[in-house]
Amino acid sequence: MTRPDLAKLWPLPALAIAALLPWLPGLPAFWVTLANYTGISAIVAIGLVVLTGIGGMTSFGQATLLGLGAYTTAVLSKDYGLSPWLGLPAGLIITAAGATLLGAITVRLSGHYLALGTIAWSVGLYYTFANMDLVGRNDGINGIPPLEIAGHPLLDSRAMATVIWIGVILAALITNNLLDSRAGRAIRALKGGTIAAASFGVNTARTRLLAFVYAAVLAGFAGWLYAHLQRSVNPTPFGFYPSIQYLLMTVIGGAAHVPGALLGAALVTLVNDRLQDLLPRLFGARGNYETIVFGTLLIAALQWAPNGLWPLIARLRPRRHPIATNAAKLPARPMPAPGTPLLEVVALRRTFGGLVAVNDIAFTLNAGEILGLIGPNGAGKSTTFNLITGTDTPTAGHVRFQGHPITALPARAIAALGIARTFQHVKLVPTMSVIENVAIGAHLRGHASPLAGLLRLDRAEDARLYAEAARQLARAGLLAEADRPATSLPLGQQRIVEIARALCLDPVLLLLDEPAAGLRHAEKAELATLLRRIRAEGVTILLVEHDMEFVMGLVDRLVVMDFGTKLAEGPAATVRQDPQVIEAYLGSIE
Amino acid sequence: MLNVRVIAAAIALGFAAPALAETIHVGVTISTTGPAASLGVPQRNTIALLPKEVAGQAIEYTVLDDGADSTRAVANMRKLIEENHADIILGTSTTPASLAMLTVAAETKVPMVSMSASASIIAPMDAARRWVFKVPQNDSLMADAIAAHMAAASVKTVGFIGFNDAYGDGWAKEFTRAAGEKNITITASERYARADTSVTGQVLKLLASKPDAVLIAGSGTPAALPQKTLHERGYAGKYYQTHGVANNDFLRVGGKDVEGTILPAGPILVAAQLPDSNPIKPKALEYIAKYEAANGAGSVSTFGGHAYDATILFTAAVPEALKKGKPGTAEFRAALRDAMEAQKNLVMTHGIANMSETDHNGFDTRARVMVTIQNGAWKLLP
Amino acid sequence: MDASILLILAQDGIVNGAIYALLALSLVLVFAVTRVIYVAQGEFVAFGALTYAALTEGQTPGALWLLGGLGLAGLAAGLWQGRGDHTRASILRLLAETILLPAAIIAATLILAPLKPGLITAALLSLAIITPMSPLLYRIAFQPLADAPVLVLLITAVGLHLALTGLGLVFFGPEGYRAPPFSDAMITAGPLLLPGQAIWIIAIALALMLALYAFFEATLTGKALRATAVNRLGARLVGIPTEQAGLIAFALAGFIGALSGILIVPLTTLTYDSGFTIGLRGFTAAIIGGLGSYPGAVLAALLVGLTESFASFWASAFKEVIVFTAIIPVLLWRSLRHGPTEDDE
Incomplete structure (x- = not known):
């Protein structure tokens, strides 16, 4: 029924071109050399797209990781006489192991600490290489044997170009696969903030580590190619400057896009090479102006294209995501019997310094009801949400869910129990389409490993996850917008997308933080209908909302908070008459 | 497009x-x-x-x-x-x-x-x-020359400080060999980076080992820093440098503190002082004249x-x-x-x-x- | 190791740490106000130092022409950025900043340099030449990117660093410089040997820190900068232009960088590219200190200086390994204490 998807068919012709193009008669030899260096840089840059552009972790250490792969194969093939092909798995294993070790520390660092952390271990490793006899100290290892195929050494640049560019295309292919898989969506979800990702069961620390190790393994792969292309290794190409070079290639190409990595690598390599020729002609051979002009061009390019060049070329739109309507439905969890106590909040307290944000709040939520949590701004409603969902830790008190204490659990464990939420400040991933965002909600309902994602062994499961996402979007009335960039929707609709995402978790309990804010009147009515229908399916809802009309028409009971304290609890109509509540609301006109 | x-x-x-x-x-x-x-x-x-x-x-x-x-x-x-x-x-x-x-x-x-x-x-x-x-x-040729000069000057113990790069590394290796051949003991072997702004730690280590002479293996003006620091700390032994410092900028930066330093160098460094019988002299002077005509005296x-x-x-x-x-x-x-x-x-x-x-x-x-x-x-x- | 060595190493660490502290302070300031990690800060150290060294030798420093060039580029950038809403006053202001001021400094240098000015004059002149480059660079490279992600600003700063290093090589050549100290005095106190210059460094660093403290606490501009650092939008709403805040932050960073260079060039040999290593130490301290805390940055800078000094005694070949490995636990501790953050990119 569909025509072949071009976007999926590109690898085959690309592989053919990579294998054959270098052998085109009349192709200048130096173009092939440039292509080789471009290819190696591109592989490192693709890793940086995942790590920095998408995962949000800035690394100044990729060249050092490349060195790890290069040294491994150099030592094995030169000093131990093993086949260079053995150097590949060995290099990848060593880089992966090294990166897991470094990453275990690094990814726990946040923001700038992380960037400095990568500088720290890369400087450390650089000087370790330079002072280590095993790897030849500063002089390095020279005369590394070339790759061989059936006894033929690949000494010709063109043969290396074929190998390198097959490598580039495979790297791009598996990276695209990864980013389109369950694990990849988790990495991309980091861009929307770790809190939102964790609230849908993403193990953010492990996901960050995955991105880190993945980028490192690609760098290690590039290192293996480098060692057998260059046939010599020493510390100079693995230091801080080359690392910066890879990073700037990634940024100038478009840090969040795999083709951007290729573009950036090619552009930086070519521009540097052309400058070597052009500048002496313009300024004479006496000065050295390459770095000056290169730096200036870099600055100018970023003024013109702060997001890199690829988005300008591609006029990016998220790809249309085909939905397999016939995919089997995901198993759903059983709902508790209506009326039984579902969530018990006991003497919950949270203080920030001297400020008591939540003051011994207690209430019980029964299965199948909609409970409204209302109160003026700063009453502690959102903090209460964060305490229940594990985003924040209470100072005292506890929370029980279906009879089990969940107070000390991390957000992702609470999500796994079937508690889903939306956020007061919308936390969608701007670089993902609506349906991709919604599919993150189903993270815990899939099980495919990152490796399965890389190799496309996860397609059946992924189709089911997407079918579920489409089903929830359809319920929320936004299926037509599925392929739009999430943050291009009006803010009110983004809140609805968040609800669809929460529904994807197959929740027992749904916590909605001001879902009606920014909606028009008719949309509010639709939302109310949706929430009633969800309740009818057995889902319990805890709702924070300011819009009294919306709340009163919808909820079964109300809890009123003010200054962190519970003012009143009970059926909507009763609470409405409570003098304290009236006082609180009238006393603080918003 | x-x-x-x-x-x-x-x-x-x-x-x-x-x-x-x-x-x-x-x-x-x-x-x-x-x-x-x-x-x-x-x-x-x-x-x-x-x-x-x-x-x-x-x-x-x-x-x-x-x-x-x-x-x-x-x-x-x-x-x-x-x-x-x-x-x-x-x-x-x-x-x-x-x-x-x-x-x-x-x-x-x-x-x-x-x-x-x-x-x-x-x-x-x-x-x-x-x-x-x-x-x-070859660095080995130069290292031999230094070791021979030390032996002749009855230097028995030497402290070594070199760049933390291939140059310093090569010298450490070659000088260790050359010194061994002349029965000279290396009392301390320190490294510093070209861009370091302070070498106090290394210098203290050198001083503590009380060597008869110190060999500094660096190139260009950054090689003056250890010598200045040693001087400041009152080190009174002999100073040796390598041919890596053989340009006038080193003299300019080193000033008084590098007076009396001994180093091996290509004959070109002192071309004018070579005896006229040395065939290298005219070649070197020819080059110096050409270079300074284009780039200025000195x-x-x-x-x-x-x-x-x-x-x-x-x-x-x-x-x-x-x-x-x-x-x-x-x-x-x-x-x-x-x-x-x-x-x-x-x-x-x-x-x-x-x-x-x-x-x-x-x-x-x-x-x-x-x-x-x-x-x-x-x-x-x- | 005996007590005297301990003392000497501590002294060395503190003197170096004082310089790192100054750089860390200005990096913190620039980052807080503009979100730029000012990689090119180190170049200001080198430029300041080499300009000062050239002036003390009676030479006309090459960086002078860079100032002129940046002035012209700044004018062009200013005209372009403000196109459409220039007023006569704003254009005059721009002309004063980008043409008049650099021209005056260039003229003064051309007159004074051949006279081989005294050390203080040379130092002041060097500051006058180097400092204005920083706000000019802000106007040219960063102001148009005010809303770009931190990563893009960082890479822009890297581009700036590359260009400035290249220019440094053109202006100052590949060889190092050393300048005469402000004071030749050598103070001996037990095992300690305190060159007069080291005292100058610590005194000026302290004075500068106090001045910065007073500036942030007591002056309106200082408070405005702090406000911008806390909340850019908010500061704009209450009438503090972010551009102005950025210009001031960059000017301070340029000033502190150049001053640091002038202070250390009598103690060591600096080359056109040694600023980067020094800047990296300052950067390290700034981040350990939390990129937002001034006292934290100063403490961290001293820590870096001391670690470096002791590491160079214990295992000089592995000095960098030790210094940079030692900061990882500190980073870990800081980020754990910090808790998970939502990086607003």
Whole structure:
């Protein structure tokens, strides 16, 4: 029924071109050399797209990781006489192991600490290489044997170009696969903030580590190619400057896009090479102006294209995501019997310094009801949400869910129990389409490993996850917008997308933080209908909302908070008459 | 769309530079930026002074900068060979990058003349190094000279401090060997980075080991820092430096604190003080005159002399090579290599080379003199 | 190791740490106000130092022409950025900043330099030449990117660093410089040997820190900068132009960088590219200190200086390994204490 998807068919012709193009008669030899260096840089840059552009972790250490792969194969093939092909798995294993070790520390660092952390271990490793006899100290290892195929050494640049560019295309292919898989969506979800990702069961620390190790393994792969292309290794190409070079290639190409990595690598390599020729002609051979002009061009390019060049070329739109309507439905969890106590909040307290944000709040939520949590701004409603969902830790008190204490659990464990939420400040991933965002909600309902994602062994499961996402979007009335960039929707609709995402978790309990804010009147009515229908399916809802009309028409009971304290609890109509509540609301006109 | 086309055109334009036959293409890659710029800049300035013609053949030089990075050095070498059809490669300024270039020389069968320190570039002689020559003195030759001078001055113990890079490393290795041969004990072996602003820790360690002399293995002006600090701390023993400091900037920065320092250097450093009978003297003075005419009085450094020597070596080989083939052909390049290997008693600014199948440096002890610093100037020691 | 060595190493660490502290302070300031990690800060150290060294030798420093060039580029950038809403006053202001001021400094230098000015004059002149480059660079490179992600600003700063290093090589050549100290005095106190210059460094560093403290606490501009650092939008709403805040932050960073260079060049040899290593130490301290805390940055800078000094005694070949490995646990501790953050990119 569909025509072949071009976007999926590109690898085959690309592989053919990579294998054959270098052998085109009349192709200048130096173009092939440039292509080789471009290819190696591109592989490192693709890793940086995942790590920095998408995962949000800035690394100044990729060249050092490349060195790890290069040294491994150099030592094995030169000093131990093993086949260079053995150097590949060995290099990848060593880089992966090294990166897991470094990453275990690094990814726990946040923001700038992380960037400095990568500088720290890369400087450390650089000087370790330079002072280590095993790897030849500063002089390095020279005369590394070339790759061989059936006894033929690949000494010709063109043969290396074929190998390198097959490598580039495979790297791009598996990276695209990864980013389109369950694990990849988790990495991309980091861009929307770790809190939102964790609230849908993403193990953010492990996901960050995955991105880190993945980028490192690609760098290690590039290192293996480098060692057998260059046939010599020493510390100079693995230091801080080359690392910066890879990073700037990634940024100038478009840090969040795999083709951007290729573009950036090619552009930086070519521009540097052309400058070597052009500048002496313009300024004479006496000065050295390459770095000056290169730096200036870099600055100018970023003024013109702060997001890199690829988005300008591609006029990016998220790809249309085909939905397999016939995919089997995901198993759903059983709902508790209506009326039984579902969530018990006991003497919950949270203080920030001297400020008591939540003051011994207690209430019980029964299965199948909609409970409204209302109160003026700063009453502690959102903090209460964060305490229940594990985003924040209470100072005292506890929370029980279906009879089990969940107070000390991390957000992702609470999500796994079937508690889903939306956020007061919308936390969608701007670089993902609506349906991709919604599919993150189903993270815990899939099980495919990152490796399965890389190799496309996860397609059946992924189709089911997407079918579920489409089903929830359809319920929320936004299926037509599925392929739009999430943050291009009006803010009110983004809140609805968040609800669809929460529904994807197959929740027992749904916590909605001001879902009606920014909606028009008719949309509010639709939302109310949706929430009633969800309740009818057995889902319990805890709702924070300011819009009294919306709340009163919808909820079964109300809890009123003010200054962190519970003012009143009970059926909507009763609470409405409570003098304290009236006082609180009238006393603080918003 | 337009932009893409313009960029593509610009790129294509740069590539289209067909090589002229009959011209000898000399490819040069040196470190005119980065940590070895103090070596590479005078070398680049020297290239501008080189003869544009030899034996009736025009010579064209293409100079590229590698910033002392071995990836760029190798890429430059490939570019020079593949794009500029270089018949010979001169370069580069640092040892690790020169070592990385060996493989390409052997693979493409293009002779290469290195301008960096370590003997490991040309020894042990093997299939790859067959294509590689080196004009600066081996660090081993210089280390022997220092050790001999120390032994003569009854120095028994030496503290060593060197750059934390290939230069310092090579010296640590060679000097340890040379000192051992003369029964000199090394009491402390310290390292510092070229860009360090303080070496107090290392200097305290040296002082604590109470050596008779200190050898500082650094290049250019940063080599003055340990000596200044030692001086400040009242160290009263002998100071030795390496030939890496042999330029006037070192004197300028070192000032009073480097008076009396002893170092081995190429004869060019004290060319005017050489006896007239020394055949190196006129060669060296000729180079100095040319260089200072173009770059100002006092601007010459021994490092630029290596680039001059590299040209002396290959131009001496050109007439012989021309008999075997035309420039741009494999025969010419192979003959050039053979003819360079056959050079005997070739006078350069740094010494007199006798090349052989096993020695592609060819210098003997005539390629180094011991020099001291007196009244802010280099003074030849007898 | 005996007590005297301990003392000497501590002294060395503190003197170096004082310089790192100054750089860390200005990095913190620039980052807080503009979100730029000012990689090119180190170049100001080198430029300041080498300009000062050239002036003390009676030479006309090459960086002078960079100032002129940046002035012209700044004018062009200013005209372009403000196109459409220039007033006569704003254009005059722009002309004063980008043409008049650099021209005056250039003229003064051309007159004074051949006279081989005294050390203080040379130092002041160097500051006058180097400092204005920083706000000019802000105007040219960063102001148009005010809303770009931190990563893009960082890479822009890297581009700036590359260009400035290249220019440094052109202006100052590959060799190092050392300048005469402000004071030749050598104070001996037990095992300690305190060069007069080291005292100058610590005194000026302290004075500068106090001045910065007073500036942030007591002056309106200082408070405005702090407000911008806390909340850019908010500061704009209450009438503090972010551009102005950025210009001031960059000017301070340029000033502190150049001053640091002038202070250390009598103690060591500096080359056109040694600023980067020094800047990296300052950067390290700034981040350990939390990129937002001034006292934290100063403490961290001293820590870096001391670690470096002791590491160079214990295992000089592995000094960098030790210094940079030692900061990882500190980073870990800081980020754990910090808790998970939502990086607003």
